[in-house]
Each structure stands twice: as structure tokens, then as C-alpha cells.
Amino acid sequence: MxxxxxxxxxxxxxxxxxxxxxxxxxxxxxxxxxxxxxxxxxxxxxxxxxxxxxxxxxxxxxxxxxxxxxxxxxxxxxxxxxxxxxxxxxxxxxxxxxxxxxxxxxxxxxxxxxxxxxxxxxxxxxxELSGVGIRLAIDESNNQLVVVEPLVDSPAAEAGIESGDRIVKIDNRPTELMSIEQASQAIKGEVGTEVNLQIARQGEPNFDVVLERAQIELPxxxxxxxxxxxxxxxxxxxxxxxxxxxxxxxxxxxxxxxxxxxxxxxxxxxxxxxxxxxxxxxxxxxxxxxxxxxxxxxxxxxxxxxxxxxxxxxxxxxxxxxxxxxxxxxxxxxxxxxxxxxxxxxxxxxxxxxxxxxxxxxxxxxxxxxxxxxxxxxxxxxxxxxxxxxxxxxxxxxxxxxxxxxxxxxxxxxxxxxxxxxxxxxxxxxxxxxxxxxxxxx
Known part of the structure; x- marks a missing residue:
């Protein structure tokens, strides 16, 4: 998008x-x-x-x-x-x-x-918000949680998160039944704390990314x-x-x-x-x-x-x-x-x-x-x-x-x-x- x-x-x-x-x-x-x-x-x-x-x-x-x-x-x-x-x-x-x-x-x-x-x-x-700096959407074709884009200079961007990545789990919790609001709430947290995201990317095996939350300036x-x-x-x-x-x-x-x-x-x-x-x-x-x-x-x-x-x-x-x-x-x-x-x-x-x-x-x-x-x-x-x-x-x-x-x-x-x-x-x-x-x- x-x-x-x-x-x-x-x-x-x-x-x-x-x-x-x-x-x-x-x-x-x-x-x-x-x-x-x-x-x-x-x-x-x-x-x-x-x-x-x-x-x-x-x-x-x-x-x-x-x-x-x-x-x-x-x-x-x-x-x-x-x-x-x-x-x-x-x-x-x-x-x-x-x-x-x-x-x-x-x-x-x-x-x-x-x-x-x-x-x-x-x-x-x-x-501003405390988080990792990603915009999320639900893919209506399969009800999966998808990264629309990582924000510039955010922890997500620095960790290599890409547009189109699917977030399968948040701190080991499956996302398939989560709403956007529930997923956002799970990802947000105090500055300096960590969140573990399991990522599914086309053509690659699933992998985990540990991100440290930061204060994010929203464009x-x-x-x-x-x-x-x-x-x-x-x-x-x-x-x-x-x-x-x-x-x-x-x-x-x-x-x-x-x-x-x-x-x-x-x-x-x-x-x-x-x-x-x-x-x-x-x-x-x-x-x-x-x-x-x-x-x-x-x-x-x-x-x-x-x-x-x-x-x-x-x-x-x-x-x-x-x-x-x-x-x-x-x-x-x-x-x-x-x-x-x-x-x-x-x-x-x-x-x-x-x-x-x-x-x-x-x-x-x-x-x-x-x-x-x-x-x-x-x-x-x-x-x-x-x-x-x-x-x-x-x-x-x-x-x-x-x-x-x-x-x-x-x-x-x-x-x-x-x-x-x-x-x-x-x-x-x-x-x-x-x-x-x-x-x-x-």
C-alpha cells in the first residue's frame, strides 16, 4: 500500500x-x-x-x-x-x-x-508513542497481521523489518485472532523494555526479532x-x-x-x-x-x-x-x-x-x-x-x-x-x- x-x-x-x-x-x-x-x-x-x-x-x-x-x-x-x-x-x-x-x-x-x-x-x-515503529494492517484475504511499513529510524526499521512482513506471534502469543488494536497494545510498552516478534517473510523460514521499545516520533x-x-x-x-x-x-x-x-x-x-x-x-x-x-x-x-x-x-x-x-x-x-x-x-x-x-x-x-x-x-x-x-x-x-x-x-x-x-x-x-x-x- x-x-x-x-x-x-x-x-x-x-x-x-x-x-x-x-x-x-x-x-x-x-x-x-x-x-x-x-x-x-x-x-x-x-x-x-x-x-x-x-x-x-x-x-x-x-x-x-x-x-x-x-x-x-x-x-x-x-x-x-x-x-x-x-x-x-x-x-x-x-x-x-x-x-x-x-x-x-x-x-x-x-x-x-x-x-x-x-x-x-x-x-x-x-x-509520539512508546513502541517499535511499525504500521500494521489486517490482510482481509487471510486475516493475517501484516506490516504496512516500518517508520524511518525506528527500532523496527533498524532491525530490518520490511513492508509485507507478517507478524505471526507477539511475545509467543499467536496473532491470528488479534485485532489491530489488540496487536498494537501488545507491541506498545515502556521505553527500554523488549518485545519479541515472530516474522513470516515470503521465501524464508519464520524467524524471531527482539526489539527494544523506544519513544517514536510519528510522522x-x-x-x-x-x-x-x-x-x-x-x-x-x-x-x-x-x-x-x-x-x-x-x-x-x-x-x-x-x-x-x-x-x-x-x-x-x-x-x-x-x-x-x-x-x-x-x-x-x-x-x-x-x-x-x-x-x-x-x-x-x-x-x-x-x-x-x-x-x-x-x-x-x-x-x-x-x-x-x-x-x-x-x-x-x-x-x-x-x-x-x-x-x-x-x-x-x-x-x-x-x-x-x-x-x-x-x-x-x-x-x-x-x-x-x-x-x-x-x-x-x-x-x-x-x-x-x-x-x-x-x-x-x-x-x-x-x-x-x-x-x-x-x-x-x-x-x-x-x-x-x-x-x-x-x-x-x-x-x-x-x-x-x-x-x-x-
Whole structure:
């Protein structure tokens, strides 16, 4: 499977998961903060060392931070009394009560995360995980666990693991009945510990590989240089705005510029979002001047972010979006469109105009709570509305099926939205060359 295609599919599966994290509060779509709750002595004594501890932590955070001070016309203080009046036999029962209570706020992005969900979120948004650095898939023809690819400079790559290798056993446990999630969980572990993989490779006898787990930086950016009708085009696929996305984007722009790219296609299709500050940093790489985004919290406080005059390139740019481009993707696309820095091609974006903070709770679970709304430079509210592209390019059902079943076609001439982007760049470059003196164009 093509690397770009695999990442695209992964991002589509993640499209409704607004998984974000940062140590900066309002500078991120999600911000990891430690939880501090002030209890009075009587309440503390009643709920200490019980599931009610987490219940009250959640209530306090929402009470202090939720963007809607009216709590969707819910009596939030009464909610606390009802929550703490109940006796919970275990954490699972408390989690269910928390989720039911949060649902009354009418905000799908304010949500509770159990410890496993919270661990998964932190790995994704930090752009790091503890493991051996392999992407896995299930071969549907035989239900076997297959290596899609080893990540660059990972323990798996250094040990010679190859794309197409089948993992037969993990620490002597057969994988034939494992799901992707179960296999991933078995391979992950603390940095410095070891995992034994039994590998089946075509034409060779099965062999064992012992890998030492390490902290792995996950790639958020894939890029390549395409030759399109005599023009060199830098194609960049941004899957999510993790904490490492900006540095990876900078590397992509600089390397493609050094290879004499004459224009860029930035693909944000299927990108569910990520860190607000990451989107601002990336926008500044493309935008020399102009506003990027502003946020307004429950107090009416307004933070504005603008370009800083340090753009890495001024070459022509086309941005690809679709209905799964959300959150930070919409911030970047909106800033580039409204500052007339890029032509946006595709279909209307998802329409998520809110900012979340993510808190770790005392039992390892977590809470995402909406703390602000954000607006593109024009000040329009995109929540539930999305950003309309400059040029609408819809995919027919046949085209969608073709790209879904043949993901290696994504970002090629058989991808109608990419093909339209190339056409726009070609026309732009032709017009630019026509305006130059003849001596320069010979």
C-alpha cells in the first residue's frame, strides 16, 4: 500500500476524533493541564478515594471553563448534587454518569475519556508513542497481521523489518485472532523494555526479532516532488496538527524548495485537526502578512494570531479540503483563503469552530471541555457551516469508490481534486511566465 494512501485512510478513520494536546492553554485546540480542584473539607471527606472523586473533578472543570456560561440552560449546580448523591459501585458506573451529565451540555466536543482513550489521545496529539515503529494492517484475504511499513529510524526499521512482513506471534502469543488494536497494545510498552516478534517473510523460514521499545516520533507530514507537464510540484499531505507537525512541515517546504519546486499542493483532506498553535505556526510558513485566527473565551477575552513576516515561500499554492477537513485544518485553510495566499479546492469543510482544553484526571482518565470559539480573519462563524472552497470539485460515487479501493491513486492524475489543483498551478505558472520579458522566458 502506498505510504500517502495509507496515511490518508488512517486520517479518514480518525476524522471525527478531535484529538489534540498542548501545554499551552488557549494556544491549542486541546491543551493538557493538570487538574486542581478545591474541595471543602466535608465534600472531600465524603468522596475521597471513591469514584466520586473523578465525578467531582469533571464537574469542577466544566463549571470553571465551559464556554457557555449558561451551561445550555442546565442547572449545573443541581447536576453536581445529583451526581454526588449517587453511590457508584465502580469507576465504570461513574464514567457512565459523567458521560450522561456532559451530554446535557449539548456540545459533542466536551467529552469524557476513559484511561485507554486518554492514553491514545495523548500519543496521537503529542505525535509520539512508546513502541517499535511499525504500521500494521489486517490482510482481509487471510486475516493475517501484516506490516504496512516500518517508520524511518525506528527500532523496527533498524532491525530490518520490511513492508509485507507478517507478524505471526507477539511475545509467543499467536496473532491470528488479534485485532489491530489488540496487536498494537501488545507491541506498545515502556521505553527500554523488549518485545519479541515472530516474522513470516515470503521465501524464508519464520524467524524471531527482539526489539527494544523506544519513544517514536510519528510522522504527520508526507511529501514528494511531482513532475507535472514540465512543472515541478511539491505535494504535501498533512494528516493532523500534532506537536511535531510544524517542524515536519518546515522540513517539507525547505526540501521541496531546494529541489526547485515551482508550486505546491497542500492536501488537508481527511485531516481532523489538532493543535491550534501548530496551525498558526504552519500558516506563518506560507503567509508573509495578514491575520490568521482569533479566539473568544467565556469571559469575552479575545486572542488574535497573525503572520510574523517569516514565510518560507511565496510560490503558488493550492489547498485541498473535503468534508473531513476539520478544526485546525479549517483555521489553516481559512487563513490562506481569506488572505488570498492560496486557492482552496475540493468540497466544503467539516465546520468545527470551537477550541477544547484537555485535562488529565486523578485516575488516569481525561476530560475534553470546550473553552472558546475561534474565527477566521473575516470574523464569520464557521461552526456547523464549514469553509467553502474557492473552486468546488465534487467526487462522484464512482470516483470515491475508486479512490477508496485503490488508495495509491490519491494525489495522482486519477484523483480529480488533485488533478484540478495541478491544472490551476499550471495556468498560474503559464500566466506568470507570459508576463515576464522575452529574454527571461527563452
Amino acid at each position: 502506498n505510504h500517502f494512501a495509507n496515511r490518508f485512510n488512517l486520517s479518514k478513520k480518525l476524522r471525527f476524533r478531535n484529538c489534540k494536546a498542548s501545554s499551552l492553554r488557549l494556544l491549542a485546540i486541546f491543551a493538557f493541564t493538570s487538574v486542581f480542584t478545591a474541595y471543602n473539607n466535608s465534600i472531600e471527606a465524603a468522596i475521597e478515594d471513591s469514584p466520586k472523586t473523578v465525578v467531582d473533578e469533571v464537574w469542577q472543570i466544566v463549571n470553571n471553563e465551559f464556554v457557555d456560561r449558561g451551561f445550555n440552560r442546565v442547572d449545573w449546580r443541581q447536576q453536581r448534587q445529583e451526581l454526588l448523591r449517587k453511590n457508584y459501585t465502580d469507576n465504570a458506573e461513574a464514567y457512565q454518569a459523567i458521560r450522561h451529565s456532559l451530554k446535557s451540555l449539548g456540545d459533542p466536543y466536551t467529552r469524557f475519556l476513559d484511561p485507554d482513550e486518554f492514553e491514545q489521545l495523548t500519543s496521537q496529539t503529542s505525535g 504527520s507530514v508526507d511529501y514528494r516532488l511531482d513532475s507535472e507537464n514540465g512543472n515541478k510540484v511539491g505535494y504535501i499531505k498533512l494528516d493532523e496538527f500534532s506537536s511535531h507537525a510544524a517542524e515536519q512541515m518546515q522540513q517539507a517546504i525547505e526540501e521541496l524548495s531546494e529541489k526547485q519546486a515551482s508550486g505546491f499542493v497542500l492536501d488537508l483532506r481527511g485531516n481532523p485537526g489538532g493543535l491550534l498553535f501548530s496551525s498558526v505556526e504552519i500558516a506563518r510558513m506560507w503567509l508573509e502578512k495578514g491575520e490568521i485566527v482569533s479566539t473568544i473565551d467565556r469571559q469575552g477575552g479575545n486572542q488574535e494570531f497573525s503572520a510574523n513576516g517569516k514565510a518560507l515561500t511565496d510560490l503558488p499554492l493550492v489547498v485541498l479540503v473535503d468534508g473531513y477537513s476539520a478544526s485546525a485544518s479549517e483555521i489553516l485553510a481559512g487563513a490562506l483563503k481569506e488572505n488570498q495566499r492560496a486557492t482552496v479546492v475540493g468540497t466544503k469543510t467539516y465546520g468545527k469552530g470551537t477550541v477544547q482544553s484537555v485535562h488529565s484526571l486523578s485516575d488516569g482518565s481525561g476530560l475534553a471541555v470546550t473553552i472558546a470559539r475561534y474565527y477566521p480573519p473575516s470574523g464569520i462563524d464557521i461552526n456547523h457551516k464549514g469553509i467553502a472552497p474557492d473552486i468546488q470539485v465534487d467526487l462522484t460515487m464512482e470516483e470515491q469508490t475508486n479512490l477508496s479501493t485503490n488508495p495509491t491513486l490519491i494525489g495522482t492524475k486519477d484523483d480529480p481534486q488533485y488533478a484540478r489543483a495541478i491544472s490551476i498551478l499550471r495556468d498560474y505558472l503559464f500566466e506568470s511566465s507570459e508576463s515576464l520579458p522575452a529574454a527571461v522566458t527563452k
